Amino acid sequence: DAKTTQPNSMESNEEEPVHLPCNHSTISGTDYIHWYRQLPSQGPEYVIHGLTSNVNNRMASLAIAEDRKSSTLILHRATLRDAAVYYCIPRRLDSNYQLIWGAGTKLIIKP
Amino acid sequence: KAGVTQTPRYLIKTRGQQVTLSCSPISGHRSVSWYQQTPGQGLQFLFEYFSETQRNKGNFPGRFSGRQFSNSRSEMNVSTLELGDSALYLCASSLVEGIETQYFGPGTRLLVL
Numbered sequence: 012d013a014k015t016t017q018p019n020s021m022e023s024n025e026e027e028p029v030h031l032p033c034n035h036s037t038i039s040g041t042d043y044i045h046w047y048r049q050l051p052s053q054g055p056e057y058v059i060h061g062l063t064s065n066v067n068n069r070m071a072s073l074a075i076a077e078d079r080k081s082s083t084l085i086l087h088r089a090t091l092r093d094a095a096v097y098y099c100i101p102r103r104l105d106s107n108y109q110l111i112w113g114a115g116t117k118l119i120i121k122p
Numbered sequence: 123k124a125g126v127t128q129t130p131r132y133l134i135k136t137r138g139q140q141v142t143l144s145c146s147p148i149s150g151h152r153s154v155s156w157y158q159q160t161p162g163q164g165l166q167f168l169f170e171y172f173s174e175t176q177r178n179k180g181n182f183p184g185r186f187s188g189r190q191f192s193n194s195r196s197e198m199n200v201s202t203l204e205l206g207d208s209a210l211y212l213c214a215s216s217l218v219e220g221i222e223t224q225y226f227g228p229g230t231r232l233l234v235l
Contacts, residue, residue, distance in 0.1 A: 054126075054212050054226030055165070098165075110155075110224065112165035 015099050020117040023089050031084040031116055033099030042101040044075060044082050045110070050095045058084065058097070094120045124149065126215050126227035134233045140201040143230045147194050147215030153177075154196040155224065156188060159210040168211075171196055172218065200232075208234045 016034040023029045035044065046058040059066055059073045061082075066073040072085040086093055098115040127146045135141050147154050156168040167180040171190035188198040194215075200207055210231050214224035 052228075054214070054229050055224075056226065057223045060223075110157075110165075110167065112157075114164055 015101065015113045017097070017099055017113060017116045019114065020119060022119045022121060025091060025120055025122050026088050029086040029089045029093070029118065031086075031097050031099075031118065032081065033083070034081045035099065035101045036080040038079055038101045040079075044073065044079075045100045045102055046071070046073065046084050047098045047100065047110075048093075048095040049098070049115070050092075055098065056095075089118075089120050091120050091122060094118055126213055126225055128211075128213050128227040128230050130230060131228065132231050132233075134235065135203050136235050137203055137205060139203050140199065141203060141232060142197055142199045143211055143213075143232075145196045145198075145213030145215075145227060147196070147213075148225055151215035151217055151225070152194050153216045153218055154190055154194065155214045155216075156196070156198050157212040157214065158182070159212055159229070160208075165212070168198065203234045205234050208232060 014037055043060050043062050045060040047055040048058050049055040059068050059071050061073045061075055063075060065075060074083045096115040096117050098112055100110050102110060126148055129144045133141060145154055153172045155170040157165050158168055159165045168182055168186055169176055169188050170178045174190045185201045188196060190196045210229045212226055212229045214226045216224045
């Protein structure tokens with residue numbers, strides 16, 4: 012499984028965009044990139060996933076580098092509710108189904 | 123649609139005891155995975171069940187076991203509890219195995235004294 016590198020923590024101001032980076036230089040061609048987040052005292056929550064092209068949903072956007080060795084999760088307008096630990100997880104869709112979790116990035120939102 | 127539910131939410135046990143945790147997946151979901159989360163090790167995969175069969179297992183000792191029932195509800199059991207088993211145990215469900223989106227429950231926080 013591909014290894015990931017994420018900043019331990021990031022700070023952002025409320026109502027500003029947030030760009031959360033993830034390096035996954037050993038990713039294979041069939042690994043999707045998944046993002047989950049875990050709010051305080053809750054279980055993780057799916058955010059978004061993609062393979063090659065950029066992806067958007069109601070929660071966030073995912074920008075994937077052309078060489079797929081890195082990706083960026085974009086929160087367009089952070090709110091206090093977005094304060095969480097964000098996990099970037101490469102995973103093959105047809106794999107035997109294990110999500111390998113790193114330490115993630117703790118996102119702090121300042122009012 | 124109701125989310126993933128886990129019971130109990132909190133549990134205190136003593137070393138040597140055994141414990142059973144329960145997970146009810148989202149209606150229609152047939153795959154259930156279990157994870158252990160500790161401050162030191164983060165989130166670690168325990169096992170995954172689909173159609174009452176264990177499909178995948180993480181690197182945990184045999185004291186950790188699980189099962190899935192015909193209604194997709196799942197239980198995990200830890201026997202001969204150790205202090206290091208204190209953790210948040212998370213259950214996640216998905217429609218079928220191999221699907222990218224997992225939906226997590228709130229977890230059961232287990233404290234072993």
